[in-house]
Amino acid sequence: MSVNLKLMQEHEFKNFYEISLKEYADEQVKNGTWDKDEADSKGRAYFEKLLPKGLNTEGHKIFNVHSDNEKVGILWLHIFEKDNTLKSFIYDIKIEEIHRGKGLGKETMQALDKYCKSHKIESIKLHVFGHNKIAYSLYEKMGFETTNYYMEKKL
Numbered sequence: 001m002s003v004n005l006k007l008m009q010e011h012e013f014k015n016f017y018e019i020s021l022k023e024y025a026d027e028q029v030k031n032g033t034w035d036k037d038e039a040d041s042k043g044r045a046y047f048e049k050l051l052p053k054g055l056n057t058e059g060h061k062i063f064n065v066h067s068d069n070e071k072v073g074i075l076w077l078h079i080f081e082k083d084n085t086l087k088s089f090i091y092d093i094k095i096e097e098i099h100r101g102k103g104l105g106k107e108t109m110q111a112l113d114k115y116c117k118s119h120k121i122e123s124i125k126l127h128v129f130g131h132n133k134i135a136y137s138l139y140e141k142m143g144f145e146t147t148n149y150y151m152e153k154k155l
Contacts, residue, residue, distance in 0.1 A: 002067065002068075003066065003067050003104060003108050003111045004067075004111065006064050008063060008064055016062065021040075021043045023094075024043050024092070025039035027129055030129075030131065031129055031131070059080050060077070060078050061077045061078075061079065062074065062075070063075040063076075065111075067099070067104055072096055072104055073095040073096055073099065074093070075090065075092070075093045076091040077089070077090055077091070077112070079119070086121045086122060087123045087124075088116060088124050090112075090126040093105075093108065106141070109139075110142075112124065113142075125147075126144070
């Protein structure tokens with residue numbers, strides 16, 4: 001089994017956008033950051049700021065993750081220059097639930113490493129919600145180090 005990253009096509013973008021936006025808004029509600037009634041509008045405003053030109057937004061690469069010629073997930077990467085160095089940030093990565101537990105997350109991260117190295121991108125950053133222990137564990141195993149902690153106490 002091997003994973004390939006294939007750039008998303010325009011006809012696939014709207015479905016990706018709506019699903020990713022909903023999942024992001026739901027995570028913000030679950031995390032306690034947003035109220036449920038404001039989540040959709042806040043998520044939409046955030047996504048419109050990030051991807052004003054959709055798939056043609058400069059610096060953003062949205063990939064379908066394929067394994068054995070079957071789409072198994074998505075990966076949204078932002079590539080940017082800072083201090084004369086190319087860096088990247090993962091905005092979204094998801095292996096479809098039916099395909100989880102098969103090592104595809106790890107293989108996707110390895111494929112991303114290969115992509116970044118071949119494009120002279122020197123670092124990959126990402127955000128993981130505190131409640132997502134499975135993702136956090138995978139990222140640690142893949143060599144990511146925690147650079148910040150956000151903490152909150154509910155009163």
